[in-house]
Amino acid sequence: MAIDQFFVAGINYKKTDAHIRGQFAVGPDQYAILLQKASLYGLQEVFVLSTCNRTEIYGLADNAAVLIELLCSVTTGSAAVFTEGCYIRQGHEAINHIFAVGAGLDSQILGDYEIVGQMKQAVKFAKERNCIGAFMERLFNTVLQASKTIKNETALSGGTISVSFAAIQFLKSRLIDHSSQQILLLGTGKIGRNTCKNLIDYLGIKDIVLINRTPEKAVELANEMGLKAAPYESLEQQVQDVSVIIVATNASSPVITHQQLINSTPKILIDLSIPHNIEPAAGTLAHITLANVDDLSKINDETLLKRKAEVPKALTIIETHKAEFEEWLSLRSHxxxxxxxxxxxxxxxxxxxxxxxxxxxxxxxxxxxxxxxxxxxxxxxxxxxxxxxxxxxxxxxxxxxxxxx
Incomplete structure (x- = not known):
């Protein structure tokens, strides 16, 4: 196998906004269909990384166009729109890219270590469906080793910076009395759980109502943290009752709408979802303050500056692991x-x-x-x-x- 057959095609926060990225978000059901169709496109090794900040398809192919066509066959966005805002890497450039992504060097928040876990799940999902071969498995394992070394030997992921923590900083800058706020947290997955913990630890807020489409998960987290849980059917009323709404769901369309908020009291809304799960038009209302993941990524502090100083160390570690992979690839060709x-x-x-x-x-x-x-x-x-x-x-x-x- 020639290294020039390795491609990555993707869009991320650098060139596309949250609305465009939402058109190419790939959920579990879409991902399963995509992998089932891969062989029809002549692809044997392929996986997709889809997060709030990026959607990327990695694969061994004759060209990137076939990867883009496969990806867009399961998304709401078209290949034309994707191609207009995408980047394409091939061969050694693609290798460099996957190492940078796995290390958090290409993340919207520098050093975001969660990305390698998301990549791990994406590769596992593809491997279970026979879409990961020797090349991809060895490459990802080497990326994983590099990421772990960077985590252990540098401060690139030091301090507390994440989308969920940025949400706390956003609230802190806009709320005078933190502890008296009533908060609705919609979605109790990983991001929702982290946000909930940060609300308690950093702002001292305990008046939090949790809602999840699977009610048992909301109840479990509420019991664990001493909070309240409410059924999804009460969402409309809860929206009216609280002063802050944080949405961390994975719905394909908005769950909080402009219409629901026209006659409400003043509120702060934070949308941690891709695609948008709070209708962007809600932010045009004079009494509503709305922030999404792109807005939160602009929050900077001393921690981020310290992380930037660690980038050269991370790049040196990547070069070492990349050389190991390329040596393996060379030996494999023999x-x-x-x-x-x-x-x-x-x-x-x-x-x-x-x-x-x-x-x-x-x-x-x-x-x-x-x-x-x-x-x-x-x-x-x-x-x-x-x-x-x-x-x-x-x-x-x-x-x-x-x-x-």
Whole structure:
């Protein structure tokens, strides 16, 4: 396999806003369909990374266009819109990109370590559906190792910066009395849970109502943190009762609308979802303050400055792991030659002319250990030398020499 067959095509926060990214968000059901269709597009190794800040498709292909076509076959957005705002990386540039993403260097919030966990789930999902082969598995495992090393040996992910924490900073700058606020938190997944914990730990707010489409999850988190849970059917009333609404759901369309808020009291709304789960038009109302993930990403502090200082260390670690992967890939390209050498040595034992000229080699059955030793020696030489025409001759000579000693 040539490294130039490895592509990544994607959109992210750098060139597209949350509305556009929402058109290409890929949920579990869409992802499963995409992987089922992959073979119809001639793709054997492919996976998709879809988060609030990016949607990227990685794969081994003849060109990036086929990856884009497959991705857009399961999204609401078209290939034309995707292509207009996308970036395409090929070969070594694609390798550099996946390492940067896995390390959090390409995240909207620098050093966001959650991205590697999301990538891990995406690869696992694809592997379970037979869409991850030797190349992708080795590449991702090396990316994972680099990410862990960066996490352990640098402060790139040090301090507390995340979308959920940025939401807390946003509220802190706009609320005079934090503890007296009534908050509705809609969605109790990972982001919702983290946001809930931050509200308690950093703002001291305990008057929080949790709502989730699966009510058991809301009740479980409420019991764990000493909060209140409400059924999803009460959402309309809860929206009217509270002063702050935080939405961290994964719905395909808004769950809080402009119409619901026209006659409400003043409120602060935070939308942590992609696509938007709070109708953007709600932010046009004079008594409503609305922030989405793009707004929150602009919040900066000393922690971010400290993280930037760690980038050179992270890049050095990436170079080391990238070199390991490329060495593995180079050795993998030698496998056909090594197999051919091994087969040639074994075939020599069935050649009557060769046997009659070298009878001393055949007093005992074929020496498999001797053949493997010669093949290993060839592999070692191929690792540091580039003389493919000499491998057969050297192997035969080595085998004959070792057999007569």
């Amino acid at each position: 496998v056909p030659v090594l197999k051919a050498v091994k087969q040639k040595l074994q075939d020599m034992h069935s050649c009557k002319i060769f046997r009659s000229a070298h009878q001393q080699l055949y007093s005992t059955p074929i020496d498999k250990a001797a053949i493997q030793k010669v093949v290993n020696n060839v592999a070692l030489k191929m690792r540091y030398q580039h003389q493919p025409g000499c491998h057969y001759i050297e192997a035969i000579n080595d085998f004959m020499t070792s057999s007569t000693n």
